[in-house]
Amino acid sequence: MPAIRLGLAAVSAAVVLLAVTASPSFAQKKYDTGASDSEIKIGNIMPYSGPASAYGVIGKTEDAYFRMINAEGGINGRKINFISYDDAYTPPKTVEQARKLVESDEVLLIFNSLGTPPNSAIQKYMNQKKVPQLFVATGATKWNDPKEFPWTMGWQPNxxxxxxxxxxxxxxxxxxxxxxxxxxxxxxxxxxxxxxxxxxxxxxxxxxxxxxxxxxxxxxxxxxxxxxxxxxxxxxxxxxxxxxxxxxxxxxxxxxxxxxxxxxxxxxxxxxxxxxxxxxxxxxxxxxxYLMDPTDPQWKKDKGMIAWNQFLDKYYPEANRADASVMYAYIVSQGLVHVLKACGDNLTRDNVMKQAADLRDLELNGLLPGVKVNTSATDFAPLSQLQLxxxxxxxxxxxxxxxxxxxxx
Structure with a gap:
């Protein structure tokens, strides 16, 4: 009898072990350069100086947003390491900074770098390296070309x-x-x-x-x-x-x-x-x-606007709340966090692009009512709606x- 009980126990243990190892939560973790059990390295390039320096607040807002995410526990337990460099809106400098981010800092991806000429200067490089050039901060139509440039994706209406x-x-x-x-x-x-x-x-x-x-x-x-x-x-x-x-x-x-x-x-x-x-x-x-105007009193009690103000109060109190670029940065940062969370423990560059290309009617704080984020494998234009x-x-x-x-x- 004891032998029989031991056999049943062994079978039960085997069943439990099989169930545990088959569970998605115990699936093998996959990482590319820039990701680990504790960290996700995100690169960014902004014109903190030069003729387009007014947009520099975008990078500052994103840095503040990711500090908030880290304080709240990070992305699936991983902290974001946000590395942002100045290119003064000068394409040759953009190339230099992109190479530094990819080859020296070894980031997982470059996120929301600003400007059409700067992003154009690094588009081929990013695609040759197979590093996501994700949610670029420019509405040029050329970013929606998944066939020729599968590692580059826009964000705002083109x-x-x-x-x-x-x-x-x-x-x-x-x-x-x-x-x-x-x-x-x-x-x-x-x-x-x-x-x-x-x-x-x-x-x-x-x-x-x-x-x-x-x-x-x-x-x-x-x-x-x-x-x-x-x-x-x-x-x-x-x-x-x-x-x-x-x-x-x-x-x-x-x-x-x-x-x-x-x-x-x-x-x-x-x-x-x-x-x-x-x-x-x-x-x-x-x-x-396509986004809410922070100065418009009609949004005062909107939950998205309330969340935006609470975020700024704590993490970027010196921000100019009348500057739409601050709201823009807040919204696109939410988009990246959504994508990274969807990646789970598969933090490969390929999976980042796969998740970014599978956004369905995503509603984000700060977007106008009725404006939603949608992408597919053949449509790399997340936002396409506007109101006059x-x-x-x-x-x-x-x-x-x-x-x-x-x-x-």
Missing amino acids: YQSESIIYAKYILKNKPDAKIAVLYQNDDYGKDYLKGFKDGLGKKADSMIVAEDAYELTEPTIDSHIVRLKTTGADVFFNITTPKFAAQAIKKNAELNWHPLHFLNNVSSSIGSVMKPAGFDNAQGIISSQ MRFKGETWERFGDILSGDVGG
């Missing part, structure tokens, strides 16, 4: 979609418009311009009476505004980064030129653009948005429906 929405609005509400366009002479500016022309369709040649490109190295764009005013245009599409956007708004007012003014949403921040330009000068400007807004008083007023601009091809 520039062509946005400008198509403006073009459709003009065709409907001001079909006889004479349009002047000011744009930055690089991939960022040209991407917006292409979408705008595509949106106008056959009428683009007749409606656009002037196109003027400025260089990022120019100290001021005043002369371009003077030139555009002489064309007699009654619509102005302002495709500029924050410093130059504020200059353009001011100069328009000085010249007493008051066309219907469209401003790309990457420069719609009240704190870094509209206030410096002067609220009186900015009245009636039209832009678009008009500047009134000291804030933006949203109007119309949540829209999506269809980009052909």
Whole structure:
């Protein structure tokens, strides 16, 4: 009898052992360079200096957010080691910093590095190295190309979609418009311009009476505004980064030129653009948005806005809460944390991209109601929805429906 009892016990133990080893929680851990039982190394490149330094608050906000995540226990027990370098919005410097992050710091991925020219400079390198270039901080349409660049993914609504929405609005509400366009002479500016022309369709040649490109190295764009005013245009599409956007708004007012003014949403921040330009000068400007405006009182009791304020109170109290870039950084950081949590104990670069390409109707604190994050293996554009807004008083007023601009091809 004892022998029989011993046999049953052995069988029971074997069954228990089999159940335990088969359990997902005991599955073998997988790591690539940059990940371990205790740490996840995340790289980042930001223009903390130079002509686009207004965006530097994005990196500072992300650093604060990951400090909060670490204080709360990290990602599945692992702490984020966030390594962020300055490239001054200079592509050669971006290349240098990307190599340092990948080859010396040995990060798992590079996250939300800013700017179209800087990210363009490292896109081939990142894909050759098979290191995720994840949720880049630029709306260029080129980031949604999983076939050619499977290691690069965008985040915000792309520039062509946005400008198509403006073009459709003009065709409907001001079909006889004479349009002047000011744009930055690089991939960022040209991407917006292409979408705008595509949106106008056959009428683009007749409606656009002037196109003027400025260089990022120019100290001021005043002369371009003077030139555009002489064309007699009654619509102005302002495709500029924050410093130059504020200059353009001011100069328009000085010249007493008051066309219907469209401003790309990457420069719609009240704190870094509209206030410096002067609220009186900015009245009636039209832009678009997909995230909540922190200055809008209607969001005061929204749970996402409450969480955002609580986060800033504790981890980044000196932040300018009127700067939309702070909210942007908060939202995209939530997106990365969601992806890393979904990776579980399989923290390989391949699985990071796999999880990033499987986001379904993800709602994040700070996004406008109805705006959701969606990706797939063939769609690397997480956000695609926008709502038009008009500047009134000291804030933006949203109007119309949540829209999506269809980009052909």
